[in-house]
Amino acid sequence: MSKGTAILRQQNEKRTLSLLRIRGTSSRQEIAKALGLSKNTISLIVDKFLKEGIVQEVGIDENGGVGRPRIRLRLVPESYKTIGLLVGSRQCQYVVTDYVSSVLEKGTLAMDFREPVQALEAIGRLCARLLALHPEALGVGVAVPGLVDPEQGLLRFATNLGWRNVRIRETLGSKLNVPVRVMNKVKASALAPAFEMPAGEAGSAFYVSIDEGVGGALLIHGQIYHGASWTAGEIGHICVDPDGPVCSCGQRGCLEALVRLPVLKERLLLAADGAGEDLPFPLVIDRHEGSAAVRETLRAAGEYVGAAITQVVNLFNPEHIVINSPLHRSDSFRQAVADTLAGRALSIPGETVKLHFIHNELLPAIGAGAAIILDFERE
Template structure:
């Protein structure tokens, strides 16, 4: 284990690497000023990175006749790579990204997730194949719809997959040459959305994802706040309708039991009118079925009730809602209207609600989690 000056040197190198990843191109002096390092320290770091092929010089900027010209530096994104995987019931999504989170390869594979041992062996086989093609990979991030201890990589419970008390990280690390990071799939997806908003505004973000379930994550200063038992942000089990349907958790009227994709499908099936969208559940701007719009308005109202509570409790700068209904105006306007009626006036006015629909977001976020962990300060 590194100590003293060796540890400090490595920490400075990772801070510089993080700065380069975020800014892409920069100068030695800008790195020194931003990180509070001496010019000599930065020069040593830059020289090392150049020898290792991690950065390169891309041009000279003249100083208007005053002082020496500045040499512009650029990160070489493919010097380091990361693998991200989302485990689902019958399939897995995977991505390989470069160091700047650009996707180099992606795909889906069949997974028998109901048999945990077989599923993990399938993941190991996939990772070995990807590592053969991408030896620059730093690590593997795996998002799982479960209660996960991300520090230990231990899955306590997954009602979706039927997993209980599985040491996923330990098993993967025994079979692979790089280490794995295990995290909740919604938390992984939330990390991937940090690139949606300006870096200077990312100190407080609440992310909501609507899919087979409904989940949330609180991001503080670019990190997921998981809480003491890793359930912080669990918005899907807020009760928003006293006489609502019974949820899988045993409560009545949970948000998940009202607006998840299975819940919306059930409401459509119960509707007297046949509702047909070619790309369901992905909604287009031109889809205007009156019965469906009413379902969206009511679903938006339920989410607005929950969003108002998040605004009052956490006062986030942004609420990002990632759902297949992001193009349904009846849904998005109902969310904002209800949240505005129920949240405190000043924090609501200071919160931006952003609707998006992403693909492979959990896999991308899991890959980013590996990079962020690599950059984090080492603890002695």
């Protein structure tokens, strides 16, 4: 086989894997049609995958129509795995996932992360241990807060870690024998599968994270749009109230200054006469949503988020908006976001967009792992 033919064959194998990951099951005929390849080419690839145990035959398609019966094929998800990390200021959360991003193992490494050299040594030891346990892992995806240059795997700065210009990929990559990918945690989350969107598949989507801060990421054809200096998607700094409080960026009335969870918790407690100060944010909502004043505060937060999302919908016309936040449990919040969007967005993009509310704190780690899978399929 010539070098060119071998490369083409490998590309076709990766495209087949990608299709099976996204569709769940398929047949040789369907794969050939979807990829525009001959049935013979696909049969050779599938035979190789069957021999390697990467793909299984899972029955005959009864509705296959005329001609030869169509045998359903399915990926064996644990053939390939990936490791995803979320680095925080006091801990590092990790997941090991299979090829379709289902979590197989998860845990937390607690330590002081103020000193990057020591932190990366500890993370390196954790990864080495996980790679020894899961030799099928294709690589390590690292999600970090702050401004990241993903091409260099360089964390430019992260205020809450106190890190500046840390070469995470270089440092970890020199210790591990697998690819290492470093991403901003919000952008990493956007690559994780959510609802009907498999990883890296959504035509166009905007992901919003509301926790200690407010961030966003734009997905175009399943890929993150990073912008000229890696800051695209900063929905937290859209102004939603010109008379609002001053934001950490120096401007007034940014979405983040109004709805980031520590600020919102304070406002909810005030509305609830201070009861439940020690409760985590989700439980504050559960305990007090019966109160009209608390519901009004949540509704106001939903209106701010809806106003910011309206700008995104009008500018980019995305197919999906995914909001990852513990606020998802509040009916008042969800309704206010949806009503504001319906009332303010241009009619055509406003009617097209599908709004999803989720809450998954592991999404940045899962998404960082998914980035490794997407890289593997594009190699």
